[in-house]
Amino acid sequence: MISTNQFKNGMTITLSGEIYFIVGFQHVKPGKGGAFVRTRLKNVKSGNILEKTFRAGEKVDQAFLEEKKIQFLYRQGNRYHFMDQNSFEEVELTREGLGQKVSFLKENTLLSMVICDGAIIGINLPNFVSLKIKEATSGARGDTVKAASKKAILETGAKMDVPLFVNKGDTIKIDTRSGTYVSRV
Numbered sequence: 576m577i578s579t580n581q582f583k584n585g586m587t588i589t590l591s592g593e594i595y596f597i598v599g600f601q602h603v604k605p606g607k608g609g610a611f612v613r614t615r616l617k618n619v620k621s622g623n624i625l626e627k628t629f630r631a632g633e634k635v636d637q638a639f640l641e642e643k644k645i646q647f648l649y650r651q652g653n654r655y656h657f658m659d660q661n662s663f664e665e666v667e668l669t670r671e672g673l674g675q676k677v678s679f680l681k682e683n684t685l686l687s688m689v690i691c692d693g694a695i696i697g698i699n700l701p702n703f704v705s706l707k708i709k710e711a712t713s714g715a716r717g718d719t720v721k722a723a724s725k726k727a728i729l730e731t732g733a734k735m736d737v738p739l740f741v742n743k744g745d746t747i748k749i750d751t752r753s754g755t756y757v758s759r760v
Contacts, residue, residue, distance in 0.1 A: 577637045579612040579629040587619070587638040587691075590627070594619040594638045594691055602631070619689070619696055641690045642699070647680050655680065657688065657698075668695065678733035679704050679751050700751040705760050706730050711743045 577588075582600045589595075595616035604610040610631035617624055619640075629635070644660040655673060657666045666688065670677055679700055687699045710728040724736040729749075737756050741747060746760040 576634045579631060579633045579635065582612060582614065587640055588616070589636040589638045590616070594640075594696065595625065598624070619691075638691055640696075642687045643690065645686060645688045645698075647682060647684045647686065649682060650680075659688075660685070666695070668698075673698060675754070676700055676751070678729075678731060678754075679706070679749060681706060681731055702750065702752060703748055703757060704751055705746050705748050706733075707746050708737070708741060708743055711737065711741065 577586075580602075582597055584597055584599060586597045587594055588597065595618055598615040598617050600612055600614040602610065602612055612629045612631060612633075614627050614629065615624060616627060645657040645666065646660060648656045648658055648665070650656070653670050655668050655670070655677065657668065658664070659666060673680075676698060681704065684701070684704065686701060688695055689697045689699060706729045708727050709730050712726045723739045725739055725741075726734060727737045727741065728734055729747075733754075735749070735754065735756065737747060741756075741759060748757040748760050749755065750757050
């Protein structure tokens with residue numbers, strides 16, 4: 576248990592059985608009434624932002640997260656197999672447990688697994704990955720109502736928009752946080 580007076584950005588807390596990162600907080604001392612703490616919290620699993628106000632000195636449970644280095648080995652149907660880099664133990668996760676991040680998972684990729692109270696709550700991919708383009712539509716020149724882009728399918732099966740000059744067989748760098756094209760490799 577920690578007091579709201581001990582809040583720091585990046586700290587993790589548990590509310591109603593959910594784990595949240597403290598994105599921002601502000602201690603407020605109004606002229607009338609008691610002091611309070613206004614917070615912005617990000618749900619670790621869903622990524623949703625919650626704005627919550629606590630009374631000053633209120634106690635909340637602190638969540639302790641552990642990160643382990645793992646390597647993605649292979650996919651078998653709806654199951655993804657990883658290996659712990661320290662113990663060489665194999666870990667199996669489902670597509671539902673991984674969310675949208677699976678679209679950038681390539682065999683032998685090193686990443687980290689986030690664990691809370693012995694339960695796996697997610698994975699963190701590297702910020703940037705390089706993937707090969709398996710298929711790309713032909714972009715029509717002059718079709719520049721928006722930024723000139725075309726649809727492409729990556730080697731992992733992910734679909735995304737890429738610039739017109741990128742072709743089938745090219746390797747591109749992708750920002751995994753936003754799922755956007757960065758550059759051609």
